[in-house]
Amino acid sequence: AQSVSQHNHHVILSEAASLELGCNYSYGGTVNLFWYVQYPGQHLQLLLKYFSGDPLVKGIKGFEAEFIKSKFSFNLRKPSVQWSDTAEYFCAVSNRDDKIIFGKGTRLHILP
């Protein structure tokens, strides 16, 4: 069965620090990959997605993610975080014909 593993449950950073959130998935076929963000008290919103092509994907608010097929990974990065990036981040994966599977989420807390 497909699964998604997010390495960190809770991350605390200071403003301007660099961010990398790890995500690994288990599925051998062609996949679609996603990062969703959930700001406090809100619903999940799409941050970025990868379907094919350039493995470095740029999303909103300065976030990017790199798909490394050989490592089954899709890590999320941001060079300099802001206090407003405080949120929960979900990695997700689907094959082309099935449901999206979500990771357990990583809570990111940015100290001002």
Added chain:
Amino acid sequence: DAGITQSPRYKITETGRQVTLMCHQTWSHSYMFWYRQDLGHGLRLIYYSAAADITDKGEVPDGYVVSRSKTENFPLTLESATRSQTSVYFCATGQSYGYTFGSGTRLTVV
């Protein structure tokens, strides 16, 4: 307005009561989903539907019932609410290319 809407936003109910959470989408997407979100568990799929009159169980279906008589609506019913069903419930629609989530219903069972 176009989109996906959930109602109510907040609900408090008593143990043993039946409660229905509503979800409505205006895109005519085939797939709709119900998740619950609890601290430490992330998102857990309760039920999903591939089309009108087609529903299937997800990861945690016990205690819940769904129906889908119309493409645009996907209500979730707790037949006899329990305290363990206190949670935030999200409806979503879409397919393998991505989901759009509703704003959620915060349900408290007392």
